[in-house]
Amino acid sequence: MNRIKSNSNSRMTRTSECSSETEVNSNAYRLVANDTKPPDIKYGKENSWFAGVQMFLSFLLAGFGMVAASLLLDVVQHWIVFKKVSEVYILVPALLGLKGNLEMTLASRLSTNAHLGHLETSLGSLVMGNLCLIQCQAVLVGFLAASAAVAMGWIPKGQFDIHHALLLCASSVLTASFASFVLGLIMIGVVVFSRKLNINPDNIATPIAASLGDLTTLALLSWIASLLYKSIGTSVIFPSIIIIIGAVIVPLCGYIAWKNNFTRQALDEGWVPVVSAMVISSAGGLILDYTVSKYKGIAVYQLVINGIGGNMVAVHASRLSTAFHTGQKEGSVISSTTKLLLIMVVPGQLIFVYTIGYLRAGHTSMTPTFIFFYMSAAMLQVFLLLLISHYMVMWMWKFGMDPDNSAIPYLTALGDLLGTALLGVAFRILDIIDDDDADLGE
Template identity: 80%
Template sequence: MNRNKNNRMAHSTETDIEPTYRLVNGDKPPDIQNEKETSWVAGVQMFVSFLLAGFGMVAASLLLDVVQHWKVFDKISEVYILVPALLGLKGNLEMTLASRLSTHAHLGHLENSLTSLVVGNLCLIQCQAVLVGFLAAMAAVAMGWIPEGQFNIHHALLLCASSVLTASLASLALGLIMIGVIVISKKLHINPDNIATPIAASLGDLTTLALLSWIASLLYKSVDTNVILPSIIIISGAFLVPVCGYIAWKNNFTRQALDEGWVPVVSAMVISSAGGLILDHTVSVYTGIAVYQLVINGIGGNMVAVHASRLSTTLHKGEKEGSMFSSTTKMLLLMVIPGQLIFIYTIGYLRAGHTSSTPTFILVYMCAALLQVFLLLGISHYLVVWMWKMGIDPDNSAIPYLTALGDLLGTAFLGLAFSFLYAIGDKDSDLGD
């Protein structure tokens, strides 16, 4: 849809609201006309949300450290490829939902059209999740089958059914939670741009990984004998996609997102799957990498999602992005070291993983984390501004690319960090365990 300024309108009724919702003449909506968010308030809100989200990611990392030893992960290694792709998918959908709803909240649409927003967005992410969950499974099957040259139909059905059912259930639960977070944050006068996307990502990781592990394990018990149950799950998902897609298309709030959202989500799935290949290789060499992979990817993804969400809202409000980019970037970079130290200490305190937190390890890990976030924030600024100029709503399209790049860069840098540690002689007894 073309974003020319002369055809921009934003109205407060459901029937008149244009799917693109920048205001004309630079006017600010009533609820933010006189509000100015200080850097201190923004920093506190973001850091607290990062801590809460980070502990959720630590929990997801601890869960991955446990389930990697389950029989389904051991016997069907393609499940490892599904983990970054499916977790990235859920994070993308929920964080994109959070970014969209945050902008709607700033523009006053939640007060007037909440029901329509809820129905349209839940159907939208359900449609996207099921379809892309199926594609993620197919990618995992292909990536596992091509190197080995062996195709197992039972394993393929298990991967596909697990991915589709996990994506569907997680979408419903997380979508409702995110809507609640946005509504409550506005009532408490908290900027949803600062807190919604980290919460979406952390809850998405933990919920999706738990569901995937549980569902895959249940299906694995009869993987070689029962093809009826996986087939029913896949067929049900295929029926759900057009129904939810039609509802989302008829909804004025989600029609543009349905149109623009596919390429970013599918592209992000492909990028995250590449990260899954790296994880599948490195986890077989360095067992200790699993517990840190979700943390470095999650924190990087959370930070770049907050940056993109704030920048997108700034553009929708007709404000200049220059000063916002500088202040937000500095705040986010300053949060990397204390945030990562807290999570490293937590992992060490819980005696999780297979790697000791030596000073050398912490230094190398911090370098990888800082480099990842620095690159992501720079890419985020140019990508969001470029999308806006090209007539693409960054609320719908930017976050999937950025979080997928975060997964890829985080997994790659973490693998290089472990390889570097091993090469320089920091051979923790468990590092290459």
């Protein structure tokens, strides 16, 4: 009888140890193996006014970066590669959304680690693991984004061009790989310096990640695609070499990320959200491909409305995730954050819209009717995104998923889809009511 009781106790002990080990491994970013005490949390209470100033300034900086990306898209849409290989339009939202997702989830993870005190104790491990993680994700999902663009461009036309397919794939893989490395280093620097300056990285890191990601990725994609277009019909060797190198990078960086305690869970959980987000953004790309052909003025505003909406919902999700990780009462934190973000939509969007108008970009006049419908689309987009974010992050935390790894890709992709669709509806309404804008359909 004692032997039975002893065996039972032994099994219970092993079960408890396995359960405890699983919990530690799944939360390695929070309590790594050598931690012997709870991490030091320096960002407990935060003044709403100070937080609002931080967020608004970061939105302005990020917004002007997105305006620059929008102006760049307005220019490159006239390049020969965009005209001859129309699938590049489908690739733009998917690839930009991908890069924004990877950099913003990186920023969110690093912000949480900053709150938990890991930057001081494990910075080298954090940097190596996260750079390898986003490199692995970027190259693989860049290839998937190109494949989706080829399929979506090929199916309606009923024809397949191997040269166009190789151009899209090589351009996407090379752009994603190079941009990931550069932007990853920048985001690590942003979080580290914000920590040193006692600024909450949750308020500034994700908007900066998104804005730099859009501008850098679009510039690289346009330049690389243009260079590769010149070799179409003459050689397939160069794009093939790029694709092969990318295929080697994925398992190598994936192995390093898997061996790192801080990124193992992200590598395990991060694929489904990123791939799903890419599919959702590709749907937005189809809408963009249609609307750009009908309304040339929409291109310059598409990145702004999508970027601002994505930035705001990313900050919302990042702060809510941090509240869960650090044991704060998320209700008060998110209530004030939601109000601040909604208040920022109108002045922020007006600044960027009038900046575009002042620069005479976009082929669209700044009429009161246009401003009304544009702002209505932007407000509705952000309201829906914040509502979805609140319930999504809470649901993920409830079911044991880390929102830092999973929430932002879904939310920013939905932001792209909603923003593109609502902006298309706004331009359609303006066309129907005849807004006296002679350039609207040019």
